[in-house]
Amino acid sequence: AQSVTQLGSHVSVSEGALVLLRCNYSSSVPPYLFWYVQYPNQGLQLLLKYTTGATLVKGINGFEAEFKKSETSFHLTKPSAHMSDAAEYFCALGAGNMLTFGGGTRLMVKP
Amino acid sequence: DAGITQSPRHKVTETGTPVTLRCHQTENHRYMYWYRQDPGHGLRLIHYSYGVKDTDKGEVSDGYSVSRSKTEDFLLTLESATSSQTSVYFCAIRKQGLADTIYFGEGSWLTVV
Numbered sequence: 001a002q003s004v005t006q007l008g009s010h011v012s013v014s015e016g017a018l019v020l021l022r023c024n025y026s027s028s029v030p031p032y033l034f035w036y037v038q039y040p041n042q043g044l045q046l047l048l049k050y051t052t053g054a055t056l057v058k059g060i061n062g063f064e065a066e067f068k069k070s071e072t073s074f075h076l077t078k079p080s081a082h083m084s085d086a087a088e089y090f091c092a093l094g095a096g097n098m099l100t101f102g103g104g105t106r107l108m109v110k111p
Numbered sequence: 112d113a114g115i116t117q118s119p120r121h122k123v124t125e126t127g128t129p130v131t132l133r134c135h136q137t138e139n140h141r142y143m144y145w146y147r148q149d150p151g152h153g154l155r156l157i158h159y160s161y162g163v164k165d166t167d168k169g170e171v172s173d174g175y176s177v178s179r180s181k182t183e184d185f186l187l188t189l190e191s192a193t194s195s196q197t198s199v200y201f202c203a204i205r206k207q208g209l210a211d212t213i214y215f216g217e218g219s220w221l222t223v224v
Contacts, residue, residue: 009151032211034213041218042218043218044154046212090153097159099144099203100156101155103152
């Protein structure tokens with residue numbers, strides 16, 4: 001069975017501070033992992049994905065994520081938060097025909 | 112832009128009425144999906160299709176049916192809408208490649224009163 005857990009349904013950071021959104025997964029097969037971002041009243045936009053190979057994945061808008069098999073984690077980071085990063089972020093696990101999502105983390109950025 | 116259009120984008124309906132949401136794609140992808148999004152639950156898969164007339168259930172399929180009579184259209188039907196089906200519904204397509212990636216439509220907001 002596949003599952004995704006996002007630690008922290010709400011994360012608040014100050015503008016310019018490090019952003020760290022946590023994602024842990026459970027998978028019986030080698031995983032494909034994704035991060036999506038959702039702005040208010042919009043669909044989900046792909047931020048980045050891990051397939052195979054390099055474990056540090058760079059995405060759009062300055063985000064990156066590191067796949068750590070030993071820790072079954074795929075945390076999302078950004079060195080310096082911007083007000084425009086305020087959104088909801090979803091980690092997802094791809095296996096077979098389906099994508100399994102975590103519950104989401106709402107990122108708030110304080111001026 | 113993955114060429115996905117959902118309709119209607121917003122709908123209010125009464126309990127017990129049937130509702131159909133439509134997903135249209137322009138890129139001829141084989142796989143299409145319907146998800147619902149609810150606070151605290153992320154997105155949960157309702158049904159998916161892997162070809163014309165080929166569909167399968169997801170984790171929250173009760174109360175929903177789907178049809179795919181042509182590649183470009185995937186319909187989601189609530190046979191008799193209930194208040195628990197008030198949600199945001201997202202259609203998605205799967206682009207096949209090194210790691211198949213799922214792209215989402217803009218969503219359909221459904222309120223059942």
